[in-house]
Amino acid sequence: MTAELRGKSAIVGTGHAGFGEAHGLTAYDVMAQSALAALGDAGLKLSDVDGLFCTMMEDSMPALMAAEYLGIQPRFIDGTMSGGSSFVNYLTSATMALDAGLCDVALIVYGSNQRTASGRLVTASRPPAHEAPYNPRYPISAYAMAAARHMHEYGTTREQLADVAVAARAWAQHNPEAFERGPLTREDVLGVRMVGDPLTVRDCCLVTDGGGAIVLVRADRARDFPKAPVYVLGSAAESSHRQISQMKDFTVTAARDSGARAFAAAGVTAADIQAVELYDAFTINTILFLEDLGFCAKGEGGAFVEGGRIAPGGVLPVNTNGGGLSCVHPGMYGIFTVIEAARQIRGDAPGIQLKDVDLALAHGNGGVLSSQVTAILGSQNTL
Amino acid sequence: MPDAKGPDHIFQGALTKGEILLPKCEDCGAYHFFPRVLCPHCHGTAISWKQATGKGRVHTTTVVRRKPERGGDYNVCVVELDEGVRMMSRVEGIAPGEVAIDMAVTAFVGEAQGAPAVLFKPSER
Numbered sequence: 001m002t003a004e005l006r007g008k009s010a011i012v013g014t015g016h017a018g019f020g021e022a023h024g025l026t027a028y029d030v031m032a033q034s035a036l037a038a039l040g041d042a043g044l045k046l047s048d049v050d051g052l053f054c055t056m057m058e059d060s061m062p063a064l065m066a067a068e069y070l071g072i073q074p075r076f077i078d079g080t081m082s083g084g085s086s087f088v089n090y091l092t093s094a095t096m097a098l099d100a101g102l103c104d105v106a107l108i109v110y111g112s113n114q115r116t117a118s119g120r121l122v123t124a125s126r127p128p129a130h131e132a133p134y135n136p137r138y139p140i141s142a143y144a145m146a147a148a149r150h151m152h153e154y155g156t157t158r159e160q161l162a163d164v165a166v167a168a169r170a171w172a173q174h175n176p177e178a179f180e181r182g183p184l185t186r187e188d189v190l191g192v193r194m195v196g197d198p199l200t201v202r203d204c205c206l207v208t209d210g211g212g213a214i215v216l217v218r219a220d221r222a223r224d225f226p227k228a229p230v231y232v233l234g235s236a237a238e239s240s241h242r243q244i245s246q247m248k249d250f251t252v253t254a255a256r257d258s259g260a261r262a263f264a265a266a267g268v269t270a271a272d273i274q275a276v277e278l279y280d281a282f283t284i285n286t287i288l289f290l291e292d293l294g295f296c297a298k299g300e301g302g303a304f305v306e307g308g309r310i311a312p313g314g315v316l317p318v319n320t321n322g323g324g325l326s327c328v329h330p331g332m333y334g335i336f337t338v339i340e341a342a343r344q345i346r347g348d349a350p351g352i353q354l355k356d357v358d359l360a361l362a363h364g365n366g367g368v369l370s371s372q373v374t375a376i377l378g379s380q381n382t383l
Numbered sequence: 384m385p386d387a388k389g390p391d392h393i394f395q396g397a398l399t400k401g402e403i404l405l406p407k408c409e410d411c412g413a414y415h416f417f418p419r420v421l422c423p424h425c426h427g428t429a430i431s432w433k434q435a436t437g438k439g440r441v442h443t444t445t446v447v448r449r450k451p452e453r454g455g456d457y458n459v460c461v462v463e464l465d466e467g468v469r470m471m472s473r474v475e476g477i478a479p480g481e482v483a484i485d486m487a488v489t490a491f492v493g494e495a496q497g498a499p500a501v502l503f504k505p506s507e508r
């Protein structure tokens with residue numbers, strides 16, 4: 001979105017459900033519980049929702065399925081499926097729809113029961129025809145090859161990758177909502193089973209159940225709700241490929257472009273951001289996105305994360321809920337980057353609450369580093 | 384293969400004859416892969432087919448770890464051909480973990496999942 005839409009919409013409710021294991025519930029059950037939680041947070045009812053922004057892993061018309069399940073008849077829907085980044089991307093379309101009067105209450109929602117249903121990634125996505133014969137393990141082989149290339153070009157080490165997982169766990173240990181809260185050392189990460197060289201199982205995100213939801217309204221009524229509003233100051237997407245074999249440069253993601261445009265729309269820079277919530281499907285993601293979003297130079301991401309520098313008490317708070325690596329990862333994690341960023345700004349983060357956060361960044365990743373979406377959120381003070 | 388004129392059919396049809404054909408744009412001269420009805424570089428639609436040199440280098444690589452009883456570990460990599468295009472494949476003839484970035488490789492038509500496919504072996508150069 002452009003600077004004209006800066007601050008035109010605000011998050012007035014967030015919610016989640018089914019973190020960890022949601023025994024006996026379907027993905028749509030978890031979706032609906034998440035919706036109720038977010039609407040309750042906003043002091044609104046399902047019958048108030050007239051804009052629905054949703055995609056799910058299981059089928060090809062999820063927004064319609066969700067509306068039907070929820071018993072609502074929205075006048076605006078967006079079910080754009082760009083993978084886990086979809087829910088950050090909906091901040092743009094929701095803001096546009098709200099600003100244009102196409103809806104008054106926008107609900108972004110997601111749910112999954114992949115852990116209790118199957119224990120692995122459930123997806124309706126078909127393997128690409130020219131990659132499938134070689135049987136890559138989706139999606140880890142793609143991220144492993146990006147990590148291998150980053151190590152080759154910049155000397156990034158497995159220890160530095162491991163430190164991303166260790167930092168995520170250190171945040172998660174303070175978060176009662178996080179699924180994995182046990183101690184984790186660099187040696188633990190390096191010493192466990194390798195699943196796709198150079199990544200071990202601890203370089204990979206969790207496989208959990210869970211859902212999340214966000215309620216947005218136009219800024220002019222954002223202060224009429226129980227919680228402090230969190231404004232969407234900028235959001236932008238860039239899509240570079242679908243298949244990993246088509247990625248032009250395995251060490252540079254489209255986050256460079258999405259980030260630059262989101263920062264421009266918000267009128268801030270990386271140096272202004274107080275909490276950074278990145279889609280960490282694998283440890284290499286955090287390194288790539290810190291570089292591409294401008295928190296450090298290209299190739300310096302490994303050194304940037306080393307030795308607790310993005311852990312509690314470090315130089316930059318990254319993935320303050322524990323991220324997809326240690327908090328929750330129900331197939332698609334993107335919505336939780338927005339929820340954690342919003343809660344840090346509101347002051348009701350479930351784990352470590354940073355002091356006086358006015359500006360936070362949420363970054364979604366979709367496919368195999370394919371879709372990058374960056375959002376800048378701000379408090380009332382930033383308008 | 385009657386009326387098999389689509390780009391994917393041409394590529395797959397050549398593989399069944401043991402040939403590796405690559406699509407090349409007549410307008411801008413650039414190769415592309417995967418096959419399609421337009422050039423992704425200049426968006427021209429005059430596409431011709433050229434015999435691949437088969438020479439390339441491993442751009443990046445991974446080992447998919449798999450239990451021995453299920454067939455054991457195997458290589459997945461992305462190779463950049465001398466024509467400038469990249470494709471997913473695997474390098475055969477060496478251990479999956481021995482496949483290295485920048486390794487010179489040569490293409491051959493082998494079999495993957497029961498169908499003809501482009502595979503690679505280390506080059507003798």
